[in-house]
Amino acid sequence: MSELPDTPNAPAAGTDHAALAVIGSGPAGVSAVRAYLDAGGPGPVVMLTSDSDLPYERPPLSKEVLAGHAPAEGQPIQGKGLPDGVELRRDTTVTDVDLQAHTLQAGGDRLGFDRLIVAAGASPHPLPTAEPDAEIHLLRSLDHAQRLVTSAQHARSAVVIGSGFIGCEAAASLARRGIQTTLVSTEEAPQLKRLGRQAAEKITQWLVGLGVEVRTGVRVSGVQAPRTVHLDDGITLSPDLVLAAVGVTPGGGLLEGTEVMVHEGRVVADEFLLAVPGVWVAGDTARAHHGLAGRPLPVEHWGDALAMGEIAGFNAAQDAQGHDDGARAWETIPGFWSTIGEHTIKHSAWGDGFESVEWVERTGGFTAWYGDAEGRLVGMLTYNADDDYERGQALLEAGATVTEAAAGDRPESDGDGAGEAAE
Ligand SMILES: Cc1cc2nc3c(=O)[nH]c(=O)nc-3n(C[C@H](O)[C@H](O)[C@H](O)COP(=O)(O)OP(=O)(O)OC[C@H]3O[C@@H](n4cnc5c(N)ncnc54)[C@H](O)[C@@H]3O)c2cc1C
Numbered sequence: 001m002s003e004l005p006d007t008p009n010a011p012a013a014g015t016d017h018a019a020l021a022v023i024g025s026g027p028a029g030v031s032a033v034r035a036y037l038d039a040g041g042p043g044p045v046v047m048l049t050s051d052s053d054l055p056y057e058r059p060p061l062s063k064e065v066l067a068g069h070a071p072a073e074g075q076p077i078q079g080k081g082l083p084d085g086v087e088l089r090r091d092t093t094v095t096d097v098d099l100q101a102h103t104l105q106a107g108g109d110r111l112g113f114d115r116l117i118v119a120a121g122a123s124p125h126p127l128p129t130a131e132p133d134a135e136i137h138l139l140r141s142l143d144h145a146q147r148l149v150t151s152a153q154h155a156r157s158a159v160v161i162g163s164g165f166i167g168c169e170a171a172a173s174l175a176r177r178g179i180q181t182t183l184v185s186t187e188e189a190p191q192l193k194r195l196g197r198q199a200a201e202k203i204t205q206w207l208v209g210l211g212v213e214v215r216t217g218v219r220v221s222g223v224q225a226p227r228t229v230h231l232d233d234g235i236t237l238s239p240d241l242v243l244a245a246v247g248v249t250p251g252g253g254l255l256e257g258t259e260v261m262v263h264e265g266r267v268v269a270d271e272f273l274l275a276v277p278g279v280w281v282a283g284d285t286a287r288a289h290h291g292l293a294g295r296p297l298p299v300e301h302w303g304d305a306l307a308m309g310e311i312a313g314f315n316a317a318q319d320a321q322g323h324d325d326g327a328r329a330w331e332t333i334p335g336f337w338s339t340i341g342e343h344t345i346k347h348s349a350w351g352d353g354f355e356s357v358e359w360v361e362r363t364g365g366f367t368a369w370y371g372d373a374e375g376r377l378v379g380m381l382t383y384n385a386d387d388d389y390e391r392g393q394a395l396l397e398a399g400a401t402v403t404e405a406a407a408g409d410r411p412e413s414d415g416d417g418a419g420e421a422a423e
Contacts, residue, residue: 163214165191366382
């Protein structure tokens, strides 16, 4: 566990009633308490987290930290600690929420609250086919990353299971350490479903270029203790290190059985991120209605968790101060950047699929424009093509077509700023 400077001027620990309780100390929870206090929300504010560490940035953990280019320490979220006036309860898992009584249970302690923000993120799936005592790393927390780095320091070979972003980034980072790394995946190519064939081929080239052996279209049929990985094509691998990156379970299950609606582990909310009066949700745990997309969007991205937390915190503060008409809606376009070795790709999309891909080669880079069945732009992926990336944000906001995007058009200004955003 690493230590960051502790929160100064926090209220005395142990209060049994909070004006605002926040579950989770990831980006959504942290930006929520910052926005809540900035907007004049009353205290006390209590943040409860299962994490042992002070809030930290997750994105470097699968990149610089795992590659050995940065220390395995927590970097404060956006470079700063929690604001004064937040009581952070670490190693504190909320096990029950009673929305009638406005209380939550964490270990032996019960906390009453006036308002609640749920920012419980997601936790990685264990590998279902592994023996219980098999040595398989997961990667979500700083603690996970520190264990993984310790193993990597002594490993000559590694198997990474799963070709999502965490799997691809981690495989690249392990290979950059000089570890002989194999990526195995049920997908036909890394990120094929999410990004399409051309992008999957590029990612494969980058991984192979770093020395990663990419074994796709295979399933792990079992892992015997300590680290014997059986693939369903008959191959057996016995690496020094195994990492499973096979997806996550959102943390909304905690609210099952309450007045809040939970869909596939996510808390359902309106565009103001309100689940029921007095309860907001933000980040990976949310299934909120998106103001621009006009439909619920589950997103699992760092920047969106920050943005949603800010909205939830601001809206909770407005509510606490009786400002009924001041709530902000969630309208930012979801997206993330991912770095595989030295290649950073930038993705913006509604995130619920595409029907067509228009691929445009750029000097030293590329852009993929994704369309729906009617040819409307639903997403884009850029590599070394920042002009397209900036233009694409505005095109998505403006509801442009893939043809317009690929032709290099800029969106028409409709007077509400969507056009100007591209300039
Ligand atoms: C290694 C790694 C690299 C990543 N890189 C990128 C990237 O480059 N770009 C990108 O866009 N996204 C990236 N992501 C995804 C991004 O980190 C998540 O989308 C983001 O952290 C979600 O924020 P959150 O606040 O919703 O949840 P989390 O960050 O998961 O935080 C949830 C918090 O809730 C706590 N918690 C959960 N349940 C309970 C409970 N019952 N009681 C108390 N506390 C609880 C947890 O301990 C944690 O503190 C990465 C993720 C990982 C793991």
